[in-house]
Amino acid sequence: MESCPTLRQFMAGLRKRNPGQKEFHQAVQEVAADLLPFLADHARYRDQCLLERLTEPDRVISFRVSWTDDAGNVRANRAWRVQFSNAIGPYKGGMRFHSSVTESILKFLGFEQIFKNSLTGLPMGGAKGGSNFNPKGKSPAEVMRFCQALMTELHHYIGPDTDVPAGDIGVGAREVGYLFGQYKRLTHTFTGAITGKGVDFGGSVGRTEATGYGAVYFMREMLKSAGQGLEGKTAIISGSGNVAIYCAEKLIQLGAKPITLSDSSGFIHDPDGIDLEKLAWIKDLKEVRRGRISEYADHFKCTFSPGRPWQVPAQIAFPSATQNELNADEARALIDNGCIALAEGANMPCEADAQHLLRSNILYAPGKASNAGGVAVSGLEQTQNAQRIYWALPEVDDKLQTIMHTIHQKCLTYGQNGGPRPDYVKGANIGGFIKVANALEACGVV
DSSP: OOOOOOHHHHHHHHHSSSOOOOOHHHHHHHHHHHHHHHHHHHHHHHHHTHHHHSSOEEEEEEEEEEEETSSSSSEEEEEEEEEEEEESEEEEEEEEOOOOOOHHHHHHHHHHHHHHHHHHSSSSOEEEEEEEEOOOOOOOHHHHHHHHHHHHHHHHGOTTTEEEEEEBTTTTTHHHHHHHHHHHHHOOOOOOOSSOOOOOOTTOOOOHHHHHHEEEEEEEEHHHHOOOOHHHHHEEEOSSSHHHHHHHHHHHHHTTOOOOOEEEEEEEEEEOOOOOOHHHHHIIIISSSSSHHHHHHHHTTOOEEEOOOSOOOOOOEOSSSSSOOOOOOHHHHHTTTTEEEEEEEESEEEEEEHHHHHHHSSSEEOOOHHHHHHHHHHHHHHHHHHHHHHOHHHHHHHHHHHHHHHHHHHHHHOOOOOSOOOOOHHHHHHHHHHHHHHHHHHHOOO
């Protein structure tokens, strides 16, 4: 059998097969850097070319979405569904609506989703989808018509035992409702074919909060393993969507003090801390009034600055906005300002050089581990749908905490490197890979 390729050889082949897809290249390189040495020592996995197979999606579905705006103009967008791997369960992953969406971004997200879903221990494969449609500035009627047009094509490829989409950036409760409604119209079925639904029609309580809460639970586990706790820690958070808001909420509940949030216009810094009363005001601002985070600074008399919050001194950090939002200079500032731990709330929010610095100097949790709470509760929603049952919030939250604890333990098991701290990236990559690799090996060359 052939020997394991070097990282340079592996990535050269991947780039040749996927030209110009820089986000996908970045995601694969981070994983391959840990897995290739592991594969070199494990011939049973290496000789089956399992990593090479996992970097090639099962299929990429690309299609046009034609719809009509309120003025009667015909509009057209492009949409994709990247079904990466169903080795351990039906494809599972969100749908993203944003003008920046490309096939490369969806492939990076779908690839990451394989490992994230595996780490949860639930039977979910990896997928991702979306469109370059931007719902911001569109009327509810326009969003509905777009969602209905998209689902008219997408419904051929999804289902509770095939592929289960969910929400993501630009796809919230409103969009999920429109997508699910059209799915029901077309299929004449009421099934768990989409997660993130409203609680009144099959959704799970706790799903909205799950990614943010899960990131905090993972941070608590990291700090506990280092002999520390959350109480009294100052925290910087980027973003002001569901992940950031509910990350802040759980931090407050557990005795920490979030001091920043952000949006595309800049960030607020509240040295007194964002408490539950202030957070309720932010929820109304972002979820009802759809305003800018700068309004918080005006209302509560604190600082608003353009840019990102990573220069603000704090002990723990949660990048929770979007990919590649934290660069090497900002990572160095975090370290120099006394940050001891970072948990990614977003997917791949740290640039490669930033990740290297953080990984070498502080407790650093990659998104595939620390933000897996969202897809974990989506998996719990699938279970409730299949069994026609309903779990109350305490039960869902207990299950979420157990899952995040289990993920942390897997990262510790495979992330020990003899250094001063566990390598959570290595642990997540290897821990997520083994379950999928065992399933692929068992099913033969398919």
